[in-house]
Amino acid sequence: MLICAPSDRLEHDVAQMRACMADASRAVLSGFELRTDATLICHPERYQDLRGIVMWERVTRLIAAQQAGRIAA
Numbered sequence: 078m079l080i081c082a083p084s085d086r087l088e089h090d091v092a093q094m095r096a097c098m099a100d101a102s103r104a105v106l107s108g109f110e111l112r113t114d115a116t117l118i119c120h121p122e123r124y125q126d127l128r129g130i131v132m133w134e135r136v137t138r139l140i141a142a143q144q145a146g147r148i149a150a
Contacts, residue, residue, distance in 0.1 A: 078094060078098070079124065080094055084119055084120070087117060088117070091115045091117065094115075095115060098111070098113050099111070
């Protein structure tokens, strides 16, 4: 899950999401609770999935080329 929250509420909202995920796992898995972890990413950092780096770089190059007039819109 990816959540977005104001920085002053981020930890609270993450805890709330983790509690919801625990409740959901118990409901679906006959009481068994899956563990969760969380990684907090705060401005100016941004989330970046390693599996998407190549595509992200390709898209940003194409956008830059289009804005520079090298590719028709």
